[in-house]
Amino acid sequence: MAELGTLVLLRHGQSTWNAENLFTGWVDVPLSDQGEDEAARGGQLLAEAGLLPDVVHTSLLRRAISTANIALDGADRHWIDVRRNWRLNERHYGALQGKNKKEIADEFGEEQFMLWRRSYDTPPPEIARGSEFSQDADPRYQDIDGDLPLTECLKDVVARLLPYWESSIVPDLRAGKNVLVAAHGNSLRALVKHLDGVSEADIAGLNIPTGIPLRYDLDAGLQPTNPGGTYLDPETAEKAAAAVANQGR
C-alpha cells in the first residue's frame, strides 16, 4: 500500500471583514492587503519546507480560493488539481453575519457571545431568508438546497464536513498525494477536532491563525503521528492564535 500523503491545512489570510472585526461566516468577502501578504508567506513556507501539494481542496468562498491561488503560485504549484466544495465553507454564522464582534459582546454579554462563538452545540439565531447577508439566492448553493444552513454551530460543521473528508480528501491522501486544504477558522477547527479527537469542551479553546500552513502526518489509520499538527511558523502561529481568541474583547 502506498504511503499516505501529507495533509496541510491552511486558513485563509486575513479578510477585509476579519480586519473590521465582523462576523463573516458564508459572506463572500475578499482578502485584505495583509491577507494577500499572509497567503504569499504561506506559499513561501510550503516551498521552504519542501512540502509541495499535489492537489488542493477549497471552500466556495473567495478568501480561501484566493489564498490557495496566491500560496500555490508562490510555491510554483499553481498548476495542481483543484477541488472545491461548500462542505469546506466557514461555519454559517446565522443572524450574526455582518455584525461587529465587539458590539455583539457588549450588547449580549461575554457569556452569550462566547456561547455563540465557541460553544460546540449552540448555534446563533437563524439568518432571515432574503436578508442582506443571507445566501439563499446565491447560485453557487442552488444544488444543495435541502442542506443550505441558515445558521450553524461547530457540531453542525463537523456533520457536514466529515462526508467530504471521507469521500474526497482521504482517497487523495491514500493515493499518496500531498493534500492542501484551504479553508476557514471554524471548518478547520472541525477537521482538527476529528483528527486529534479533541473533546467538545476543549475545542472551544482552539483557535487557528490566518495564513500559516499546519502540517499533519497521518498513519494508515488516519491518526496523526504529530498530534495537534505542526505549524510551519510556530512562533507567529502562537501569537496569531492568541489574537483570534481575543477578538471581540
Ligand SMILES: O=C(O)[C@@H](CO)OP(=O)(O)O
Ligand atoms: O467571522 C467568522 O466567520 C469567523 C472567522 O473569521 O470568526 P470567529 O473566529 O469569531 O468564529
